[in-house]
Amino acid sequence: MSRQKNMKKRNEILSIAFILFSKKEYNEVAMKDIADNAHISKSLLQYYFPQKKDIVAIMLTDLLQKSFEYIDYRFVNIKNIHLKLSVYTNLFFSAIFKQDHLKKFINNVIRNEDLLDLWINIVNDWLDVLDDTKLKNDIKDHYLIALTFSMSGGSKLLSKDNLEVSGKYIARIMIITFMNISDNSNSEIGQIIEQTEDLVTNTNIKDFEEYYQKRLIWYVNKEE
Template sequence: MARRKNMKRRRVILGNTFRLIRENGMENVSLQMIAEKSGISKSLLQSYYPHKAKLISDIVRNLFNTLGEQVDSYDNIKHFSPYAHMKAFVYTIGVLGMHDAGLDRIISQAFTNNETLDNWGVMLIKWVRDTHLFDDVGTSQNELESGISFVTIGAGRLYHDRKKHRLTAEQLADYTTSSLMFSFCHCKPAEIDQALKDGHDIIESADMESVHTAIDTMFDEDKEIIS
């Protein structure tokens, strides 16, 4: 019973923090604001989350998990290569941030803060392992993980500077995917072109409204959360 109450309160805290940051931006949200929104004292909030960084980390983890589940459910995605799958994932992150100012505040924070940026890389590697996405790719695990860490940082920089470079979400996904394929998986140009084309076909059929709804409701009572 105590654990259930604990998780219920964490859900409320995370959900309220998520909404406050979407509305106001990370720098304009304090622990006091989160406590008041959650109907608890600041000291009680800090017994769950002593620092805002831990809150952001858990929000990013839940966002990543939700995005992963949504991308895995795209039409016919199982029929395409893991590289096309990865392109669809990167595209989904990019397009949501580029078209939703609230989500952009959270995604930008995740890509510019060293702690949360490290989390993106770790979670992406875990997602790849859990989904067995690259099991049949002829690249060593160490090289693959090094590549994922490298392109995560690069994607974050490109996302941050997307307006300066006039990047679309698909261009961001193409650069990230092709960098991994060429530099770390030693794919041939024809393989890269095919993966990017297949990734395009996946995202063309994706229901982004459903993805958006899943993110909007990821802290609802009927959803499993990570904390």
């Protein structure tokens, strides 16, 4: 019973924190702000989450894992690791551009080097467990380098409102960069882009959004 109560409080804290981080910049949200809004003491908050970045890290990890799950079950027949990553990136960034609160939260992740590194490593771990012989036999660091370069540069476009780029454009830039660094040919890259377009066009982005939102107890959809 005690464990259930603790998990309930933990998720309440995460919900409050998500709302705050989807309204303000990362540096504008203090631990005291989260504690006050959750109606708990700062010491109790730190019992659950010692540091502010721990809170964002948990939410980011949950969000990515649940959105990965959608890709793994919805596109179970896709075996090509580049195609699976491309489809995921398209859906994820398209969802971000449809939800201002999620875009603000992700921008807070991008602007924090430790959190951006966490994001990159989580994606890298997901790719590592996919059933792909080429990835298993290749040097893992090579893929991490490709992810770091493509995600760091591509995700930064998210905060450049003056450039008026779309989620699909960011995803395209990221997968092209990733595949180039991974020594894929222009022909191979073109095939992935074309196949991605077909798959994403036939996928309801709302299904993707609802999948991860319903499975994240702390998630607050402010657009509803």
